[in-house]
Amino acid sequence: MRGTINEKIGSGGERAGMVTMSDIARRVGVSQATVSYVLSGRQSGVRVRDEMRQRILQTAADLGYRRNDMARAMSSGKSYVLGFVTRIAGQESSARMMVGAQEVASENGYSIQLMPLHGKSPDYAAAFARLAEQRVAGVLALNLKVDAIELLRQETERFEIPIAFMDDPPPLDWAMRVISDDRGGLRLALEHLIALGHHRIGFVSAQRESPLAEQRRALFLDLMAEYGLPVPNEFVLATDWVKPEIVEPAVHALLAPGRPRETYPTAFLTAGDLMAMVTMRTARALGYRVPQDLSVVGFADFISATFADPPLTTIAQPFEEIGRCAARYLLDCAHATNPGSGAEIVIPTYLVVRASTAPAV
Amino acid sequence: MRGTINEKIGSGGERAGMVTMSDIARRVGVSQATVSYVLSGRQSGVRVRDEMRQRILQTAADLGYRRNDMARAMSSGKSYVLGFVTRIAGQESSARMMVGAQEVASENGYSIQLMPLHGKSPDYAAAFARLAEQRVAGVLALNLKVDAIELLRQETERFEIPIAFMDDPPPLDWAMRVISDDRGGLRLALEHLIALGHHRIGFVSAQRESPLAEQRRALFLDLMAEYGLPVPNEFVLATDWVKPEIVEPAVHALLAPGRPRETYPTAFLTAGDLMAMVTMRTARALGYRVPQDLSVVGFADFISATFADPPLTTIAQPFEEIGRCAARYLLDCAHATNPGSGAEIVIPTYLVVRASTAPAV
DNA sequence: TTGAAAGCGCTAACAG
DNA sequence: CTGTTAGCGCTTTCAA
Numbered sequence: 001m002r003g004t005i006n007e008k009i010g011s012g013g014e015r016a017g018m019v020t021m022s023d024i025a026r027r028v029g030v031s032q033a034t035v036s037y038v039l040s041g042r043q044s045g046v047r048v049r050d051e052m053r054q055r056i057l058q059t060a061a062d063l064g065y066r067r068n069d070m071a072r073a074m075s076s077g078k079s080y081v082l083g084f085v086t087r088i089a090g091q092e093s094s095a096r097m098m099v100g101a102q103e104v105a106s107e108n109g110y111s112i113q114l115m116p117l118h119g120k121s122p123d124y125a126a127a128f129a130r131l132a133e134q135r136v137a138g139v140l141a142l143n144l145k146v147d148a149i150e151l152l153r154q155e156t157e158r159f160e161i162p163i164a165f166m167d168d169p170p171p172l173d174w175a176m177r178v179i180s181d182d183r184g185g186l187r188l189a190l191e192h193l194i195a196l197g198h199h200r201i202g203f204v205s206a207q208r209e210s211p212l213a214e215q216r217r218a219l220f221l222d223l224m225a226e227y228g229l230p231v232p233n234e235f236v237l238a239t240d241w242v243k244p245e246i247v248e249p250a251v252h253a254l255l256a257p258g259r260p261r262e263t264y265p266t267a268f269l270t271a272g273d274l275m276a277m278v279t280m281r282t283a284r285a286l287g288y289r290v291p292q293d294l295s296v297v298g299f300a301d302f303i304s305a306t307f308a309d310p311p312l313t314t315i316a317q318p319f320e321e322i323g324r325c326a327a328r329y330l331l332d333c334a335h336a337t338n339p340g341s342g343a344e345i346v347i348p349t350y351l352v353v354r355a356s357t358a359p360a361v
Numbered sequence: 362m363r364g365t366i367n368e369k370i371g372s373g374g375e376r377a378g379m380v381t382m383s384d385i386a387r388r389v390g391v392s393q394a395t396v397s398y399v400l401s402g403r404q405s406g407v408r409v410r411d412e413m414r415q416r417i418l419q420t421a422a423d424l425g426y427r428r429n430d431m432a433r434a435m436s437s438g439k440s441y442v443l444g445f446v447t448r449i450a451g452q453e454s455s456a457r458m459m460v461g462a463q464e465v466a467s468e469n470g471y472s473i474q475l476m477p478l479h480g481k482s483p484d485y486a487a488a489f490a491r492l493a494e495q496r497v498a499g500v501l502a503l504n505l506k507v508d509a510i511e512l513l514r515q516e517t518e519r520f521e522i523p524i525a526f527m528d529d530p531p532p533l534d535w536a537m538r539v540i541s542d543d544r545g546g547l548r549l550a551l552e553h554l555i556a557l558g559h560h561r562i563g564f565v566s567a568q569r570e571s572p573l574a575e576q577r578r579a580l581f582l583d584l585m586a587e588y589g590l591p592v593p594n595e596f597v598l599a600t601d602w603v604k605p606e607i608v609e610p611a612v613h614a615l616l617a618p619g620r621p622r623e624t625y626p627t628a629f630l631t632a633g634d635l636m637a638m639v640t641m642r643t644a645r646a647l648g649y650r651v652p653q654d655l656s657v658v659g660f661a662d663f664i665s666a667t668f669a670d671p672p673l674t675t676i677a678q679p680f681e682e683i684g685r686c687a688a689r690y691l692l693d694c695a696h697a698t699n700p701g702s703g704a705e706i707v708i709p710t711y712l713v714v715r716a717s718t719a720p721a722v
Numbered sequence: 723t724t725g726a727a728a729g730c731g732c733t734a735a736c737a738g
Numbered sequence: 739c740t741g742t743t744a745g746c747g748c749t750t751t752c753a754a
Contacts, residue, residue, distance in 0.1 A: 018520065020731060031741045036733065049739065064519060066493040070434040071731035074746050079431060081474070089463065090681070091664070095456035098475060102450065106477035111491070113442070113474050114459060116467035130472070132427040135379075158425060159379065244667055274668045281670035303452070304665035306605055307635045309642035320451070381747060392725045397749065410723060432747035435730050 019063040027063070028055050035060075039067065079135045082330055085115040085127065085152070086142035092302050093319055094142055097166055100323025101140055108331055110137065117148075124148045128155040138162045138330030140323070143210060146170065162333035164326035167317075169215045178326045178345045182212075182299075183219050185315035185349030189269055189297045190223050192313070192351055197360035198267040198295060202235035204251065204279055205271030206242040213271040214238075216299065220269055235265050244278050251282040255294075266294060266360045273298035273305045273314055280308070280356060291358035301352055311354035318347050380424040388424070389416050396421075400428065440496040443691055446476040446488065446513070447503035453663050454680050455503055458527055461684025462501055469692050471498065478509075485509045489516040499523045499691030501684070504571060507531065523694035525687035528678075530576045539687045539706045543573075543660075544580050546676035546710030550630055550658045551584050553674070553712055558721035559628040559656060563596035565612065565640055566632030567603045574599075574632040577660065581630055596626050605639050612643040616655075627655060627721045634659035634666045637673055641717060652719035662713055672715035679708050 021039065025032040030052065038048055038056045048056075059065075073079045082105055088094045102112050113134065116127050128151055131139055141152060141163055149165075153174065156163050165177045193201055203220045205213040217238060224231045237250045255264060270276040276298035280290045288294045290310060298305055298314030305312040325345050382400065386393040391413065399409055399417045409417075420426075434440045443466055449455045463473050474495065476488050489512055492500055502513060502524055510526075514535065517524050526538045554562055564581045566574040578599060585592045598611045616625060631637040637659035641651045649655045651671060659666055659675030666673040686706050 022731080032732085033734085033742075034740060036731095037740090040733080052739085066490060066520070068435075068496065068731055069494045070431050070440060070496060071746095072733075073431040074429075074435050074730090074748090075732040075734085077733095077746070090453070090457045090460040092451070092453050092456070095453065095459075096451045098456075099451040099479070102475055102477055103479055106479075106488075106491075111474050111476070111495070113472050114463050115472070116463055118460070118464055118467075127467075129427060130467075133430045134472070135429060135431060159427070244672065274665065277665070277668040277670070281668075284670065302665070304635065304638070304663070304668075307638040307642075307665075309638070309645060309670055311605065383747080393748085394726075394750085395724060397747095398724090401749080413723085429747055432730095433749075435732085435746090436748040436750085438730070438749095 019065045024059050028059050080110045081136050082112050083115050083131045083136040083139040084112050087117045088143050096319035097323035100320035101327035104324050104327040124151045132159050137334040140326050142166045164329050166322050166326050169211045178322050180317045181346045181349045186219050188351040189315050193267045200265045202265035202268045204237040204275050207238045208240045209242050216271040247278045248282050251279050255286050268296045273300045273302045277308050291356050295357040310356050313354045313357040316350050316352050321347050380426045385420050389420050441471045442497050443473050444476050444492045444497040444500040445473050448478045449504050457680035458684035461681035462688040465685050465688040485512045493520050498695040501687050503527045525690050527683050527687050530572045537704050539683050541678045542707045542710045547580050549712040550676050554628045561626045563626035563629045565598040565636050568599045569601045570603050577632040608639045609643050612640050616647050629657045634661045634663045638669050652717050656718040671717050674715045674718040677711050677713050682708050
């Protein structure tokens, strides 16, 4: 019947061993508010007597108290979670940015939630709605298509959720972007090659993989012009996707024997480590020795760059740092009521010289 | 002064545009409870008249209502989030498991939170405490050390949080594990090599990188014995870490000229794609042609396997599927009040034959 | 078929 | 220094 002696009738929410502030308060003999005060770590001395503070802290520890983040979030109206949306969550670049973001997030008591964007035509609207449902304090966006970006803008704007785009080239004037200094990196690599005596330099990228690739190609052309180095059209291999089956033939066609030796590039810059790897192996299959006959520079510095044959000289992108910066910005917004400015942070990039580059023949 | 006309004095929690159920209720002219009923999608027909239901749904859409997950979580005592703890969040394997887990999680209205475990000596206790603070519905654990595992056990046991260990060899009798069928994969690879005429087969792994490596080495030895193939001690290269600087010398020492040809292995199985890549390049540097003179099989099937030179024949681990299974199990626990059994799911592994293996000379 | 009401565990005013 | 009092937005009985 109702009205039993039993104290615990709750709605089923009492998970095993879940101690509440009231439990502690009861035991210590103070009010729950005081416990809250102490446990949230406000300035000591103020409000609570030191001895009381100690007893509360002690009891909390004894009882194995774990604060309830959901309750805290609801009560304070803040969520302490950052959303991370990307289509390429399974790739090293994404994972490393996430780790970076995670680092600064957790230092500040925040956490990162990965948002679903799978399949070829993910339900963006639903995914972004979840961001609002979770009342995330900010969102990290990576490698989104323009239509998805627009949807995201609408959702976040309505709820004043700050966004940080990472490693995304299209210039957005309404949101923050954290990008790597691709131009700087390319310049470093180019200077490295030039110092090695290279003049005939080619570029290989996959245009449809990401807008980044196209941008890097443009940057390359730009830089070559700046250094007064001519670039025959056929030296620029703009394939579609980063797949061996499609990059290989392109490289093969350019490097295949049957043309005068001095019409060949002696070095390649690429838009990615993986492309550099295919380039190296295609060249080798054609009888080139890398780096003696052909120098190749990658872009990214993935783990596999160290294991490539030969170890890949590459432009290192600071993935972790990009994630860190983005998270830091979001946290600033959350705390300073900072309006999501259209700013942009560019993280320096550097050249890691390994064994895939050598003096020109 | 106080007592102004102003209606909105709230605690600052009223984020822009945040419509509540009460707002909808007021507009439609029903109670907030009814709105809750409709919006949580209970069986239609029951409780609410269809016309009312429509009006509520419509109004919610018009107002751009987004349910408040924190409130829902607190009220219902469930959190709808799965924690993901790992020391290797930046690696492809981890990222891919996370994607898989994400997939099934989001299909069920759950989401995944990455938990912090950075640096060389992460604060496990703090990290795991956060799991409880978030009242996660379950935790996915990957690549933890034994002491961390023990800490995790204590934390999750107290709060009855189910755990699923992924890709982790130490047999745990108190928790669920989802692992890949390494033995099956190794067997497939071995049969492939044997069919190609190989007898002298070596193994390369890095013991201290992960307990997985050691296990694979044991499995390899086991299988070789089963097939009646002798394995000279020096054929098993158990280096410390997966680093070129340390794997390379080992392979070099074994393969270096100066010993009778028939004492060399003609093929290698490895505990990882990266190790396979170093093996191939070291061999090549010594004048071996891969695969003509030496066959090499990787383990994992990372993206870079396709880009290796030559494209790597490898034992593919179903990372995404491991994540999916683990998440599925956790959700089952959450719903069925299923006690975290000591079960184990093993996901089949398969062999991807590319170009790094060929008939024995 | 609907509404009223009681919390969930916590934060934050405010009053002593 | 400390307790009281309101909520936060939702779920969930229980009554009507």
